[in-house]
Amino acid sequence: MHIAVVSNTAWYLFNFRLNLMLALKAAGHTVVAMAGADVYAERIRAAGIAFEAVPISGSGVNPVREAWSVWRLRLLLKRQAAELVLSYTTKGNLYTGLACRSLGLPFVPNVSGLGRLFIRRSPATQVAQAIYRLTFRHAPHVFFQNAEDLSVFLRAALVQRAQAERLPGSGVDLKRFQPVPLADRPLDAPVFLLVARMLWDKGVGEYIAAARAIRAQIPGATFRLLGAADSSNPSAIARRQIDAWVREGVVSYTGPTDDVRPHLADADCVVLPSYREGVPRVLLEAAAMARPVITSAAPGCRDAVLHGRTGFMCASREVPDLAVQMHRFIALSAEARLAMGQAGRSFMEANFSEQLVINRYLATVAVVAAGMRGGIGATAGARPGAVVRATSDAAALGAPPSRL
Secondary structure, three states, X not given: OEEEEEEEEHHHHHHHOHHHHHHHHHOOOEEEEEEEOOOXXXXXXXXXXXXXXXXXXXXXXXXXXXXXHHHHHHHHHHHOOOOEEEEEOHHHHHHHHHHHHHXXXXXXXXXXXXXXXHHOOOHHHHHHHHHHHHHHOOOXXXXXXXXXXXXXXXXXOOXXXXXXXXXXXXXXXXXXXXXXXXXXXXXXXXXXXXXXXXXXXXXXXXXXXXXXXXXXXXXXXXXXXXXXXXXXXXXXXXXXXXXXXXXXXXXXXXXXXXXXXXXXXXXXXXXXXXXXXXXXXXXXXXHHOOOOEEEEOOOOOHXXXXXXXXXXXXXXXXXXXXXXXXXXXXXXXXXXXXXXHXXXXXXXXXXXXXXXXXXXXXXXXXXXXXXXXXXXOOOOOOOOOOOEOOOOOOXXXXXXXXXX
């Protein structure tokens, strides 16, 4: 089968979907990646996956330019003779849906968080919902990364229950992210690390405010930021603001990296107080490396932690509660921190292995391929599994997601 894999950036496909594309290729499929071109396009090609550039802007709003992106994607899919399309990210899903609808191609979107459109509702939210409703009903299968997003789509009649399945986020490569011993440092000199694009919606402002409060009482605590400053995003934090925080001494800023592992290894606790996510990959990676995490109780974020066992949760957008959870971590003994990290690793092994995600995709592709041979490939509901409900915060450690 000729499969196209679409996202708004090559960076996303390389960092989050390369192993899936390689697994599809190993299963005998022809795979081509399609995304906005960046430095990761050549890395995808070097890994043995064909790459085609398509201009999909994550933050673009010019209707003429956006329509051109859809048309360009349609031309590429037709030229490549794609038989099935797997799509990711908001723009990737919307534009793939439109292009595939016009070509009569089956596509399998992955809703990895509802993002800014649903955090800050606007007329664009209504437009996006209309496109979702027009296109998703024709998808043979739709993956979601958390139960809340799935429920939003069901309530708004954007998908049918028979189409939908919840995956454990993007999963985490448990071989690449191995447990690492905690650094030998005083308990009252912990290193907290936030890894994300520098966006207000990621809770960076709350993290900085909580860091000030903590350092006023525990001056030995260290706070770090790691991630790209994305100036094109409406929620972007200006670089001058980041520099001001650094000059203030409240935080250090590393910028982007191609390998997050040494940074996770040098941290005692990884923090992400985001407003909404699919399931944050960095929290899965941190837990896989046996690092306790602190995150918000926002949709998607709460899926990645067992409160009090693998880390802590704070109320969304609440600086005082975030500071309280940081204090709770600092108060833990060395043995308790170690046990919390080990519990996080076990939680990842039981529920969030990337291989689980890859296996679900391989099974779905097989069902779609069989349906196409039988003449029902583009029919919604041609699916291999049932809707999966997210694990709750109080779920037993290691318990798999329950099925509806």
